[in-house]
Amino acid sequence: MGGRRGLGSILRAPAHGRLRRARVGVTAAFALGGALCGVLTSRIPALMDELAISPSQLGGVLFVWGLGAVASTQALRWVMARTGSAPVLRVAAPLYASTLALVACAQSYGLLLAAVAVFGMGLGAVDVAANSQGSATERAYGRPLVAGIHAGWPVGAGVGGLVAAFCAHLGVPYRSTLVGAAVLALPVALALGRTLLDTRHGGHPRRHDRSRSRTRPVVYGFGVIAFAALAIEVAVTDWTGVLLHDGLGTSQAVAALAYPLFQAGILTGRVVADRLRTWLGARVVLVSAGAATAGLLALTAAPQPLVVLVGICGVGVAISPVLPLAFSLAGTSDAQSSDAAIAQLGVIAYAGVLASPAMIGVLADAATLRVALVVVAIALGAAIVLAGLLLPIDYADIRLRVGALPQQARRGSEAAGDVAGPQAPMTRMDSDVI
Numbered sequence: 001m002g003g004r005r006g007l008g009s010i011l012r013a014p015a016h017g018r019l020r021r022a023r024v025g026v027t028a029a030f031a032l033g034g035a036l037c038g039v040l041t042s043r044i045p046a047l048m049d050e051l052a053i054s055p056s057q058l059g060g061v062l063f064v065w066g067l068g069a070v071a072s073t074q075a076l077r078w079v080m081a082r083t084g085s086a087p088v089l090r091v092a093a094p095l096y097a098s099t100l101a102l103v104a105c106a107q108s109y110g111l112l113l114a115a116v117a118v119f120g121m122g123l124g125a126v127d128v129a130a131n132s133q134g135s136a137t138e139r140a141y142g143r144p145l146v147a148g149i150h151a152g153w154p155v156g157a158g159v160g161g162l163v164a165a166f167c168a169h170l171g172v173p174y175r176s177t178l179v180g181a182a183v184l185a186l187p188v189a190l191a192l193g194r195t196l197l198d199t200r201h202g203g204h205p206r207r208h209d210r211s212r213s214r215t216r217p218v219v220y221g222f223g224v225i226a227f228a229a230l231a232i233e234v235a236v237t238d239w240t241g242v243l244l245h246d247g248l249g250t251s252q253a254v255a256a257l258a259y260p261l262f263q264a265g266i267l268t269g270r271v272v273a274d275r276l277r278t279w280l281g282a283r284v285v286l287v288s289a290g291a292a293t294a295g296l297l298a299l300t301a302a303p304q305p306l307v308v309l310v311g312i313c314g315v316g317v318a319i320s321p322v323l324p325l326a327f328s329l330a331g332t333s334d335a336q337s338s339d340a341a342i343a344q345l346g347v348i349a350y351a352g353v354l355a356s357p358a359m360i361g362v363l364a365d366a367a368t369l370r371v372a373l374v375v376v377a378i379a380l381g382a383a384i385v386l387a388g389l390l391l392p393i394d395y396a397d398i399r400l401r402v403g404a405l406p407q408q409a410r411r412g413s414e415a416a417g418d419v420a421g422p423q424a425p426m427t428r429m430d431s432d433v434i
Contacts, residue, residue, distance in 0.1 A: 023137050025195025027149050029089060029130040031156030032188055033123060036100050038160025038263065039181040040119075041237055042256040043167075045245045046174040051109060055242065055364070059357040062238050064113045066353030068120025073128045073350055077343035085132035085339055090193035092129060096122030097185040104178035128346035132339050135331030136199045139338075146328040147273035147321050154267035154316070161260030169253045199339055219341045221391045222330045223348030225286065228380040228387075229322035231352030232293060232315075235360055235376055236262050240300060240312050243369050248305050258312050265316020273321035282329060285321050286388030292318035294381030301370040315377075322384055323349070329393060
């Protein structure tokens with residue numbers, strides 16, 4: 001395998017084959033996570049019909065799903081601070097693929113809750129480890145990449161959603177659809193483990209160090225952005241299909257299109273998000289995305305299914321850069337202990353998964369589901385705008401803007417320590433490539 005390769009040597013050869021494989025591998029991890037969620041989410045109407053689940057019970061399912069993700073993410077904060085994210089992702093990805101079959105086998109509401117909790121734990125583990133890998137890869141390249149890496153999620157989710165919609169159109173039982181997806185995903189989950197970066201300090205297991213597991217205050221600010229972004233994504237993902245099927249009377253096949261269209265919008269936005277960040281800066285991108293999301297989601301209040309589907313796709317474009325930017329800024333602002341910072345950000349973000357069903361459910365009971373979606377979008381979009389205006393984003397963002405990072409990182413790869421300001425060297429991350 002050769003000698004140890006630190007970040008400095010990787011930066012001097014950004015096109016190195018191993019680093020390219022790491023970028024492909026972490027993108028595949030996001031695609032895997034999106035595909036399995038896409039299959040399951042697109043068949044939610046069928047699952048509700050099969051098990052006679054009410055909207056309020058569906059809220060319970062979604063809450064348990066998010067609770068499982070939060071639990072695993074919180075636990076992995078300390079694990080990744082010691083071992084790095086590569087071992088976590090190698091174990092979590094195959095287990096996550098396998099848990100989809102558990103959901104398919106659930107024959108009652110109680111068993112469904114248990115299966116969804118395990119599925120959520122797998123999702124949380126894969127997501128936080130993949131985000132750590134994405135942040136490490138971005139810093140190694142020395143330019144914005146995380147949004148493009150996150151584009152793997154909507155690609156997988158769109159493909160999974162379309163396959164699930166096609167299966168619904170053909171009348172394939174949702175249980176068979178879920179089991180088939182799990183079987184196909186398992187080889188991919190096993191293969192991507194060979195491509196990962198070692199994010200351990202110096203390439204060796206870390207001793208317990210409280211300073212490395214302590215989260216800087218600014219990370220919690222980025223957590224507000226991640227919380228709002230994921231809450232909006234969950235609201236659109238989980239409830240727009242129900243809105244189309246139950247509220248507007250569309251078929252299950254049409255309702256299943258909501259998810260892949262939303263992911264198509266996210267993919268479109270993330271393809272260009274890194275360039276927009278380079279040109280405009282993270283602050284402008286975040287503020288614009290928050291405002292556009294709140295406005296476009298109002299289209300879901302329209303009585304025409306076609307207009308609602310267009311609005312869903314538009315919201316995907318608007319919200320697409322927000323979550324990747326939050327993870328990128330957190331990892332860059334606390335680069336020496338980025339694994340712990342990203343894991344903590346993941347805990348806050350997945351709290352949005354828990355809060356979103358509760359917010360939508362309460363407002364839907366008080367008014368209608370359409371009104372609930374619009375109100376939540378406006379409130380959370382405003383939170384993104386305010387956080388984008390108030391947080392010290394430029395300090396972390398300048399490290400990855402084109403023309404700023406490469407020279408600084410070369411100096412930083414030779415001397416450890418915290419940065420003193422936007423023009424100071426980047427903190428050293430002695431990473432090996434596996």
